[in-house]
Amino acid sequence: MSETITIEVNGKTLSAQAGEMLIAVTDANEIDIPRFCYHKKLSIAANCRMCLVEVEKAPKALPACATPVMDGMKVWTRSPSALAAQQATMEFLLINHPLDCPICDQGGECELQDVSVAYGSDKSQYVEAKRIVFDKNIGPLISTDLTRCIQCTRCVRFGAEIAGMRELGMIGRGDRESIATFAGQCVTSELSGNVVDVCPVGALTMKPSRYKARAWEVIQHAAIAAHDSVGSNVYHHTFTQQVMRTVPSENDAVNECWISDRDRFSYEGLYSDERLTQPMLKKRGEWHVVTWDEALETTAKILNEANKDQTGVLASANATLEELYLLQKSMRAIGIDHIDHRVRQTDFSGQNAAPLAPSLGVSLEDLEKQDAVLLIGSNIRYEQPMANHRLRKASLQNAKIMTLNPYHIEFNYDTTEQSVSSVAEMLSNLAAIAKAAGVELTHFSNIEVDEQTQNIATYLKEADQALLLLGNLATQHPAYADLCALAQLIAEKTGATLGYLPEAANTAGAWLAGVVPHRQAAAQAVQTMGKSAQEILTDSTKTFVLLGLEAEFDTDNPQKSIQALAQADNVIAINSYVNPRLKEYATVLLPASQTVETSGTFVNMEGRLQSFKGVSKLLGDARPTWKILRVLGNLLDVDGFDYMSSEDVRNELKVKLEQTNAYQAEASPEAKPMDIASSPVSEHSFHRIGTVQMYSGDSLLRRAIALQQAAGDERRRVTLHPDDIARLDLGDEQTVSVAQGDSSVRMSLVADSAIPIHSALLPSATQKSVELGSAFGMIQITKG
Amino acid sequence: MTSILSQHEREEIDYWLARYPEDQRQSALLGALRAVMHHDKYISGEKVAAVAEYLDIPKIAVYEVASFYSMFELDKKSAARHSISVCTNVSCMLRGSDDVIAYIENKIGVKEGETTSDGKFYFKREEECLAACVGAPMMQVDHVYYENLDNEKIDKILDGLE
Ligand code: SF4
Ligand code: FES
Numbered sequence: 001m002s003e004t005i006t007i008e009v010n011g012k013t014l015s016a017q018a019g020e021m022l023i024a025v026t027d028a029n030e031i032d033i034p035r036f037c038y039h040k041k042l043s044i045a046a047n048c049r050m051c052l053v054e055v056e057k058a059p060k061a062l063p064a065c066a067t068p069v070m071d072g073m074k075v076w077t078r079s080p081s082a083l084a085a086q087q088a089t090m091e092f093l094l095i096n097h098p099l100d101c102p103i104c105d106q107g108g109e110c111e112l113q114d115v116s117v118a119y120g121s122d123k124s125q126y127v128e129a130k131r132i133v134f135d136k137n138i139g140p141l142i143s144t145d146l147t148r149c150i151q152c153t154r155c156v157r158f159g160a161e162i163a164g165m166r167e168l169g170m171i172g173r174g175d176r177e178s179i180a181t182f183a184g185q186c187v188t189s190e191l192s193g194n195v196v197d198v199c200p201v202g203a204l205t206m207k208p209s210r211y212k213a214r215a216w217e218v219i220q221h222a223a224i225a226a227h228d229s230v231g232s233n234v235y236h237h238t239f240t241q242q243v244m245r246t247v248p249s250e251n252d253a254v255n256e257c258w259i260s261d262r263d264r265f266s267y268e269g270l271y272s273d274e275r276l277t278q279p280m281l282k283k284r285g286e287w288h289v290v291t292w293d294e295a296l297e298t299t300a301k302i303l304n305e306a307n308k309d310q311t312g313v314l315a316s317a318n319a320t321l322e323e324l325y326l327l328q329k330s331m332r333a334i335g336i337d338h339i340d341h342r343v344r345q346t347d348f349s350g351q352n353a354a355p356l357a358p359s360l361g362v363s364l365e366d367l368e369k370q371d372a373v374l375l376i377g378s379n380i381r382y383e384q385p386m387a388n389h390r391l392r393k394a395s396l397q398n399a400k401i402m403t404l405n406p407y408h409i410e411f412n413y414d415t416t417e418q419s420v421s422s423v424a425e426m427l428s429n430l431a432a433i434a435k436a437a438g439v440e441l442t443h444f445s446n447i448e449v450d451e452q453t454q455n456i457a458t459y460l461k462e463a464d465q466a467l468l469l470l471g472n473l474a475t476q477h478p479a480y481a482d483l484c485a486l487a488q489l490i491a492e493k494t495g496a497t498l499g500y501l502p503e504a505a506n507t508a509g510a511w512l513a514g515v516v517p518h519r520q521a522a523a524q525a526v527q528t529m530g531k532s533a534q535e536i537l538t539d540s541t542k543t544f545v546l547l548g549l550e551a552e553f554d555t556d557n558p559q560k561s562i563q564a565l566a567q568a569d570n571v572i573a574i575n576s577y578v579n580p581r582l583k584e585y586a587t588v589l590l591p592a593s594q595t596v597e598t599s600g601t602f603v604n605m606e607g608r609l610q611s612f613k614g615v616s617k618l619l620g621d622a623r624p625t626w627k628i629l630r631v632l633g634n635l636l637d638v639d640g641f642d643y644m645s646s647e648d649v650r651n652e653l654k655v656k657l658e659q660t661n662a663y664q665a666e667a668s669p670e671a672k673p674m675d676i677a678s679s680p681v682s683e684h685s686f687h688r689i690g691t692v693q694m695y696s697g698d699s700l701l702r703r704a705i706a707l708q709q710a711a712g713d714e715r716r717r718v719t720l721h722p723d724d725i726a727r728l729d730l731g732d733e734q735t736v737s738v739a740q741g742d743s744s745v746r747m748s749l750v751a752d753s754a755i756p757i758h759s760a761l762l763p764s765a766t767q768k769s770v771e772l773g774s775a776f777g778m779i780q781i782t783k784g
Numbered sequence: 785m786t787s788i789l790s791q792h793e794r795e796e797i798d799y800w801l802a803r804y805p806e807d808q809r810q811s812a813l814l815g816a817l818r819a820v821m822h823h824d825k826y827i828s829g830e831k832v833a834a835v836a837e838y839l840d841i842p843k844i845a846v847y848e849v850a851s852f853y854s855m856f857e858l859d860k861k862s863a864a865r866h867s868i869s870v871c872t873n874v875s876c877m878l879r880g881s882d883d884v885i886a887y888i889e890n891k892i893g894v895k896e897g898e899t900t901s902d903g904k905f906y907f908k909r910e911e912e913c914l915a916a917c918v919g920a921p922m923m924q925v926d927h928v929y930y931e932n933l934d935n936e937k938i939d940k941i942l943d944g945l946e
């Protein structure tokens with residue numbers, strides 16, 4: 001611990017930690033010192049000289065950002081010599097600045113503007129020509145106006161220190177310096193948008209919102225990001241009640257001052273042409289726009305008359321806690337037990353051993369204090385980018401980050417071990433780790449412990465703070481229950497914590513709200529065990545209720561799902577979007593809200609309940625989803641549906657949750673080796689790795705234009721190991737034919753040795769995968 | 785992984801790498817770029833990428849350094865067999881560097897910033913003092929300084945080159 005000292009600033013005595021930079025002390029005490037290059041989360045560059053202050057016994061003004069405090073130090077931030085230094089710096093910085101504030105997106109919220117008004121002079125001695133820097137195209141998300149750049153290098157340091165990939169750099173020298181990427185490449189970091197926030201001027205701005213509204217015209221609303229389970233705190237900026245842009249809201253416990261590009265740019269999907277804006281009914285095969293009354297009465301009638309055992313309810317885990325709670329409450333009240341949100345999951349055999357809700361097991365802040373972390377079936381970097389940021393910090397502190405995945409992942413930090421094997425072998429590798437950790441296994445008797453599995457076990461054991469995390473891919477793994485059981489045994493044996501990385505914004509909420517077939521809200525016992533998502537999506541279901549789902553994209557097996565929905569008598573879709581396929585299988589369309597248009601609550605990976613208000617106008621006749629469900633509850637004559645607000649709903653659930661505090665799940669069933677064929681049946685068979693690409697995970701994302709551009713072609717490809725390509729003599733093929741189940745598609749072929757032999761990376765939730773079967777099933781790849 | 789770096793370039797980089805701690809591979813960057821410059825007479829984007837990969841540092845970090853120093857050429861057009869830089873800073877200017885430039889331009893038939901069509905000379909636009917003011921006017925041809933220039937001397941130097 002460093003010692004506490006006192007310094008004096010502007011005659012005021014302040015206490016500080018020895019060695020702290022002066023600007024950190026003055027910031028903490030709300031004394032203003034102007035700055036451009038200093039950023040509390042970045043390293044010190046001290047290159048802008050804006051923070052000059054007078055320090056006793058120093059002959060010249062000193063930069064507050066690079067001056068460590070010492071006991072008894074006396075500082076003046078507004079003395080004549082400090083002011084003169086600041087004014088001179090400001091004049092220098094403006095020499096080459098274009099002063100095009102009237103057409104600059106940053107105008108009105110620009111650090112350069114603010115500081116120059118506060119500390120600059122209204123005159124300049126400079127009359128010569130100003131320099132011009134040509135703008136560069138660095139991708140669909142960020143606009144550049146590099147003549148405005150003041151060379152503070154915050155964006156460069158952000159890349160190196162936070163994003164963990166140095167994409168922007170300062171090229172050239174002197175007055176020819178310029179921000180650039182190598183060879184004009186686009187930036188690809190999943191956190192790239194943050195450079196816009198750190199840039200103190202308008203040199204880097206957000207491309208999708210460029211010229212859409214002025215900073216002083218927008219209204220700022222606090223909200224919670226709706227894609228991953230981090231629950232990043234954000235502000236939506238609205239203009240004429242439409243979201244114009246999204247920026248981070250600082251919360252050190254959750255997302256610090258950053259957000260992922262996914263959370264920043266997804267709002268664009270709100271204004272897609274595919275928004276559903278009117279209630280519609282299909283009558284004799286024709287769609288008709290109807291009134292809400294008619295639509296809801298028809299819905300109630302369908303549900304009342306339906307055979308309850310042949311009715312299934314599926315919900316998106318991006319729905320709010322309130323929506324999910326009301327959905328299961330009304331459906332269970334009329335006798336429907338088949339309710340689930342786990343639409344990508346295929347193995348439900350361990351569901352009774354699942355905790356109250358999947359959770360990280362530690363806080364996000366503690367994630368960065370771990371000494372060893374084993375990621376099981378997780379591409380955390382793209383699935384929960386802000387959680388990965390914490391792991392990156394841990395890794396920089398020498399934590400051992402290890403993975404068990406069906407392909408090699410490029411992280412933005414060093415990993416200690418990456419165990420890469422086919423989807424099937426992941427299980428035996430985890431068993432090997434268990435064995436190496438000293439777990440007694442009844443099955444897996446002849447499992448071999450190799451050096452890598454031994455190392456992983458040893459690191460977990462030796463670490464003070466060790467964590468096992470089951471990620472998205474684990475959840476979707478065909479032997480999820482066995483992975484969970486083994487992970488638990490390893491955790492017990494090594495003293496590690498076992499945690500989960502919930503898939504969606506409100507996966508934890510869906511569990512708590514009881515949108516699972518085997519537990520009611522707050523894990524209260526069910527009277528009748530319901531069917532899982534996979535059992536619901538079969539021909540035995542004649543009536544479907546879908547909340548916020550596009551089954552063709554959002555379920556494990558699109559082929560089977562579409563078939564099941566097509567044969568059903570009724571499909572009631574409560575959705576904010578509609579697409580041609582949905583129109584084919586649905587019979588009732590109820591236009592619902594997107595997250596930003598409604599009040600609600602998300603439960604993040606730590607179990608943190610974060611509530612928010614609706615910030616933007618609903619489109620057309622769409623209604624807040626929780627209100628649709630409330631009216632539906634009333635029409636179905638369910639008791640206790642007279643909520644006045646979404647808070648009433650949340651509070652009802654909260655009371656239930658408080659009574660369930662010490663929930664004890666059943667013990668895990670014993671882990672067994674997988675019985676799926678671990679070697680391919682023919683030379684053309686491949687184990688599909690059907691992960692969901694970063695920008696495909698939900699309806700809103702799939703329609704966010706700039707993000708879709710940023711996602712590129714990766715999703716439309718099938719990736720094989722170069723050896724497999726050689727073996728099948730596909731070397732010269734641009735495209736191949738991929739068959740799964742009863743249909744096939746043509747896809748472009750890419751070689752990558754990150755994929756194991758006999759495996760194929762073929763992402764889910766794409767226009768191609770819609771034609772195919774289970775995300776982790778077998779596929780056939782042939783020429784053509 | 786095959787690299788487009790030549791055997792000599794790799795040896796040169798390894799020589800520099802050996803002089804610095806294991807985890808400071810970036811330290812060999814200047815040596816690496818010098819080797820590439822020597823070999824190709826300019827540094828192509830592909831070589832920037834190859835050096836980055838060899839040193840295991842970001843490509844942009846290599847590009848930053850390559851674009852910072854005026855001794856590195858990034859444009860293929862400047863890759864002539866010999867590079868001529870005439871100092872035009874204060875001392876040299878006072879001692880007649882303008883005439884030196886005019887004479888050379890006339891002699892080799894290209895302007896500053898251009899390359900002769902036979903690929904023999906690149907006449908570099910030099911901006912700053914080369915720290916040989918005592919012998920002004922001066923020029924640098926490839927790695928060699930020539931001071932107290934007059935027309936005769938220039939003829940001798942340039943004609944003597946292959
Ligand atoms: S672009 Fe912005 S953040 Fe980057 S160096 Fe220039 S002013 Fe600083
Ligand atoms: S903020 Fe201190 S020098 Fe830039």
Ligand code: FES
Nearest residue numbers: 871873876913916
């Ligand atoms: S001015 Fe020419 S060498 Fe110094």
